[in-house]
Each structure stands twice: as C-alpha cells, then as structure tokens.
Amino acid sequence: MNSSQTKKTGMVSLIGKTNVGKSTLLNQLVEQKVSITSRKPQTTRQRLLGIKTEGSNQIIYVDTPGFHQGHKRALNKFMNKTALSSIEGVDIVLFVVDALNFSPTDEHLLNRVPTKDNQVMLVINKIDKVAKKEKLMPFVEEVIKLFPFSEVIPISALKRKNIDILEKEITKRLPVGAHLYPEDQIAGSSERFLASEIIREKCISRVGDEIPYRLSVVIDSFKEEDKLITIDGTIYIEKESQKGIVIGEQGKRLKAIGTAARKELEGMLDNKVMLRLWVKVKKDWTNDRSALNFMGYKIV
Ligand SMILES: Nc1nc2c(ncn2[C@@H]2O[C@H](COP(=O)(O)OP(=O)(O)OP(=O)(O)O)[C@@H](O)[C@H]2O)c(=O)[nH]1
Ligand SMILES: [Mg+2]
Numbered sequence: 001m002n003s004s005q006t007k008k009t010g011m012v013s014l015i016g017k018t019n020v021g022k023s024t025l026l027n028q029l030v031e032q033k034v035s036i037t038s039r040k041p042q043t044t045r046q047r048l049l050g051i052k053t054e055g056s057n058q059i060i061y062v063d064t065p066g067f068h069q070g071h072k073r074a075l076n077k078f079m080n081k082t083a084l085s086s087i088e089g090v091d092i093v094l095f096v097v098d099a100l101n102f103s104p105t106d107e108h109l110l111n112r113v114p115t116k117d118n119q120v121m122l123v124i125n126k127i128d129k130v131a132k133k134e135k136l137m138p139f140v141e142e143v144i145k146l147f148p149f150s151e152v153i154p155i156s157a158l159k160r161k162n163i164d165i166l167e168k169e170i171t172k173r174l175p176v177g178a179h180l181y182p183e184d185q186i187a188g189s190s191e192r193f194l195a196s197e198i199i200r201e202k203c204i205s206r207v208g209d210e211i212p213y214r215l216s217v218v219i220d221s222f223k224e225e226d227k228l229i230t231i232d233g234t235i236y237i238e239k240e241s242q243k244g245i246v247i248g249e250q251g252k253r254l255k256a257i258g259t260a261a262r263k264e265l266e267g268m269l270d271n272k273v274m275l276r277l278w279v280k281v282k283k284d285w286t287n288d289r290s291a292l293n294f295m296g297y298k299i300v
Contacts, residue, residue, distance in 0.1 A: 008171075009178060014062065015094065016067065019041040126158070127154045136154060213286065218236065235279045237281060238284055
C-alpha cells in the first residue's frame, strides 16, 4: 500500500471555560511550550496551534481563549467569538472542565457545541486536586447527562497524568488525510508572536489581578543577526496609573519582566537575545476595535 494513503490528519480543538487548563494541556500534548499559561483567568486571547506528528499520524491541536461571561469589552467579545468559532469544522473537540467544578458558564458553552459532526470528548482536568476520589464518579454522571460525549477522560495536565490515554483516544479517531504541516513543526505561531506572548506571560505573573486584562504586548522589531537576536517590544496598558505598576519602583519590575522573558526566549530561540521593552498607554484599548486590530486581535 502507498504510504501516502495511510496518512491520517486531524484537527482537535481544546474548548472550555477560562482557567481550566487548556493551554497547559496543549503544551503537554505537543511536549513543548507553544501557549502561555497562568493562574489568572483569560490568559489565552487568540486561537493557537500546536502540532504533533508521529509516524503516519498528524494531530493539529487548537488552543482557544477560555469562554467567560460577565465581561462586556470588545476584547472579551473577540475572545469568546474566537473560542466559539474554533468548535466548527474540526474533527474532534476536547471539552475541558475543572474536576468537581462545573458551573453555569461551562453549561452555557456546552450548549453551543453541536451534537453531530464533531466527536466531543469530556476531559476532566486537575484530578490531582481531588482529595476524595469517590467524588469524581458522581460528578462525571451529572455532566454526561448533559451531552452525548464520545469519551470521558480524567487527567492532570500539570502532573502529566493520563495524557497518553487521551492521545490514544484521539489517534483512534483521526481521519485519513494528507499531513498539513512539515513533520518537525510544533508551533503554529511565528517566533515574533511567541516572543510577545512570553513577555505578556512574565507581566501577568508579576502584576496584580486587574492589570493582566488591560495589558498587551506588541513586538516593534525582531532582528536576527549571526549570534544575536534583538527584540524591541512595547507593553501597552490603558491608563497612566497602570504604567507605574508595570515599571515598578526604580524600574525594578520591568527589569524583572525583561530578564525572565529574555532567559526564556534565549532557550526557545537557541540564541543570545537582547530584549528592550517600553511601556506605553493606549487609552481604553480593550474596548476600541481599531486598537484591538493594532494589538493583533484581528476582528473580521
Ligand atoms: N492542580 C492543577 N493545576 C492545573 C492543571 N492544569 C492546569 N493547571 C493550572 O491552572 C491554571 C490555568 O492554566 P491554563 O493552562 O493557563 O488554563 P487555560 O484554560 O488555558 O486558561 P485561559 O487561557 O485563561 O482560558 C494554571 O495555574 C495551571 O498551572 C492540573 O492538572 N492540575
Ligand atoms: Mg489558555
């Protein structure tokens, strides 16, 4: 048999409420960091791809912004729209929930998942946090009443538990088709975009709980020379008062953000990196469609 005839390729979307661990799971599935994560909600803002090719199988995972309710800014609408549109046209949907925590927001999103065409698996994440394991079964029984899931898989993305079982179930369901990406490609995003995300991740973990929602990073220039990559980036926030928070006393916080980002970028790019960061105000950008476009959140 011709080997091209036996090739299998599938698109697999990771869908779920914000903060359930979709990006952590994506990184585990492709065994590389392609999507930033944080303990704060609304971290992922765009649709991101992570690709895994093994032998004749290629799985293209789609990470999505976490679905959330109660926020009405243009950025929130963009994120929810992006999440919902990522359910369509894929071969498999992984509906990710936090173990023992199924809220009206999860149910609202589940009601938007079509029951035909897709194969939808229920992925119950963070089982490492469940002290009383006997509580898991009644939880599963309640959730599966709501939707004809093709499979239920309890996992811990953080502790890499049952990731192999999940992968096996996905592989079983891959349709026959030509591969869409070269076999050594893992991230769907450009290095430039990944750099902006890594800087944003370092900001998120170093500022309070509100600023992450109001902060975005734009790469102004990304220059590759023989032994050095020079990256200029701007951290945008919405108000003058937020500027001081990002910069910190005597510039200490910005320096810490820059150092942490540079170290990770050097590992990712396998090169020496010079990173220069600026902080600027773009008034009310999260609620301004043209500013969102400028930040790379393309509203079509
Ligand atoms: N205990 C535990 N924590 C986890 C697990 N998976 C993810 N987390 C944590 O949950 C938090 C959110 O993880 P993310 O991967 O950023 O979640 P997300 O669903 O991508 O979030 P959004 O992009 O905001 O929708 C982080 O602090 C993770 O370390 C897990 O299996 N167990
Ligand atoms: Mg995420």
